[in-house]
Amino acid sequence: MDLDARYLLCPMPVIRVSSVIGRMAAGDTLTVHCTDPGALHDIPAWCRLEGHEVVETRTEPSGDIVIVIRAGG
Amino acid sequence: MENRKRQAIVLLSGGLDSLLAARLMLDQGIHVEGINFFTGFCVEGHTHAIRRDRKDRAVRNNALHSAEQLGIRLHMIDVIDDYKDVVLNPRHGYGAHLNPCLDCKAFMVGRARSWLEEHGFDFIVTGEVLGQRPMSQRRDTFPVVARESGALDRLVRPLSARLLPPTLPEREGWVDRERLLGLSGRNRKPQIALARAYGFDYAQPAGGCCFLTDENYAHKLRDLWASRGARRYDFDDIMLLKIGRHLRPHPSFKLIIGREEGENRFLEGYRHRFAHLWATEHKGPLVLLQGDANETNLDLACAITARFGQGRSKARVRVAVGEPGGLTRERDVTPLPAHALAAEWYL
Ligand code: SF4
Numbered sequence: 209m210d211l212d213a214r215y216l217l218c219p220m221p222v223i224r225v226s227s228v229i230g231r232m233a234a235g236d237t238l239t240v241h242c243t244d245p246g247a248l249h250d251i252p253a254w255c256r257l258e259g260h261e262v263v264e265t266r267t268e269p270s271g272d273i274v275i276v277i278r279a280g281g
Numbered sequence: 282m283e284n285r286k287r288q289a290i291v292l293l294s295g296g297l298d299s300l301l302a303a304r305l306m307l308d309q310g311i312h313v314e315g316i317n318f319f320t321g322f323c324v325e326g327h328t329h330a331i332r333r334d335r336k337d338r339a340v341r342n343n344a345l346h347s348a349e350q351l352g353i354r355l356h357m358i359d360v361i362d363d364y365k366d367v368v369l370n371p372r373h374g375y376g377a378h379l380n381p382c383l384d385c386k387a388f389m390v391g392r393a394r395s396w397l398e399e400h401g402f403d404f405i406v407t408g409e410v411l412g413q414r415p416m417s418q419r420r421d422t423f424p425v426v427a428r429e430s431g432a433l434d435r436l437v438r439p440l441s442a443r444l445l446p447p448t449l450p451e452r453e454g455w456v457d458r459e460r461l462l463g464l465s466g467r468n469r470k471p472q473i474a475l476a477r478a479y480g481f482d483y484a485q486p487a488g489g490c491c492f493l494t495d496e497n498y499a500h501k502l503r504d505l506w507a508s509r510g511a512r513r514y515d516f517d518d519i520m521l522l523k524i525g526r527h528l529r530p531h532p533s534f535k536l537i538i539g540r541e542e543g544e545n546r547f548l549e550g551y552r553h554r555f556a557h558l559w560a561t562e563h564k565g566p567l568v569l570l571q572g573d574a575n576e577t578n579l580d581l582a583c584a585i586t587a588r589f590g591q592g593r594s595k596a597r598v599r600v601a602v603g604e605p606g607g608l609t610r611e612r613d614v615t616p617l618p619a620h621a622l623a624a625e626w627y628l
Contacts, residue, residue: 215550
């Protein structure tokens with residue numbers, strides 16, 4: 209599943225992730241697109257607390273930040 | 282049932298007081314989870330909302346960092362829409378600027394109470410300290426928060442509890458009152474000593490927990506209401522007030538000028554909503570125009586855009602003007618001379 213959180217300031221990307229991931233099955237992946245570099249810290253921190261796994265973090269040539277999360281149980 | 286582990290929801294702001302309040306509950310074997318409300322006005326020092334050159338700012342979300350140090354879950358909740366009524370119509374009025382602290386506290390504790398009922402938790406905890414804040418943390422306003430939120434005596438303030446009437450969790454013995462604190466006043470030394478004892482790393486108080494306590498932000502918000510002839514706002518309005526330089530060269534329009542790459546990038550997200558300008562041959566800001574994009578206003582906006590870019594000393598600078606989400610035209614303009622940039626335009 210994909211989530212467009214571009215142009216949202218922190219902590220909105222985390223809030224969006226939490227509402228989407230809550231509806232996903234364990235093991236499913238969510239690809240989040242953001243522009244606020246604060247998300248690079250917040251999303252992994254929130255995932256650690258909630259038991260989800262960040263499987264990939266990359267910055268696209270456009271500057272967009274992409275974070276791939278595998279939902280925990 | 283009687284011996285089950287009691288569960289508390291802590292309003293975790295990211296500041297030291299709520300971090301300590303949560304920790305005191307964990308020390309008593311209570312199951313604790315954090316809740317954090319995003320009103321849209323919260324100060325998040327690590328986002329584009331603050332320029333990159335402000336190296337003194339935190340690089341992380343403080344509430345998340347508190348939760349990580351405590352090892353507890355954190356529920357981050359968007360209350361932007363419901364919070365509007367708190368900002369626009371506070372029953373108890375404003376503090377020094379546009380901060381409706383007492384109504385805000387009652388609102389947040391009230392939302393925590395709804396959460397508690399939904400999730401079968403037992404009580405609510407805040408980091409409030411008696412006498413610490415002039416508006417919302419006074420002996421006479423503590424009961425107002427408890428009453429208006431509907432939390433009543435399920436609201437525990439562990440840092441000042443010994444100075445307050447016993448709450449339900451204390452009377453029932455879920456929480457040992459003797460192990461709670463009796464702090465009061467504005468002296469923060471006891472909290473700092475406790476933080477050190479626990480080995481906590483915490484955010485330094487940055488004035489207030491939200492932009493509504495910021496004089497300049499409040500001024501910009503009032504200007505927005507005045508320009509609209511109505512006290513209303515949407516989410517994008519209040520986000521944009523955190524970003525860039527704001528200039529109102531004429532009552533009919535305002536410019537938002539990016540101060541660095543990160544802000545320009547953020548402002549790009551609004552090109553579909555507002556006329557936007559940028560110099561095509563020199564480095565410089567992306568500028569949004571809010572209001573009437575008539576030719577006279579655009580002429581001035583172009584000259585100001587050129588003024589804030591690296592072509593400011595050139596005779597002519599090429600500036601592109603994009604219509605909201607549409608066509609782009611280019612024009613050659615003379616950058617506005619420094620002396621013509623009126624101080625009263627700055628919001
Ligand atoms: S400073 Fe802002 S967030 Fe904090 S209590 Fe006052 S209005 Fe609410």
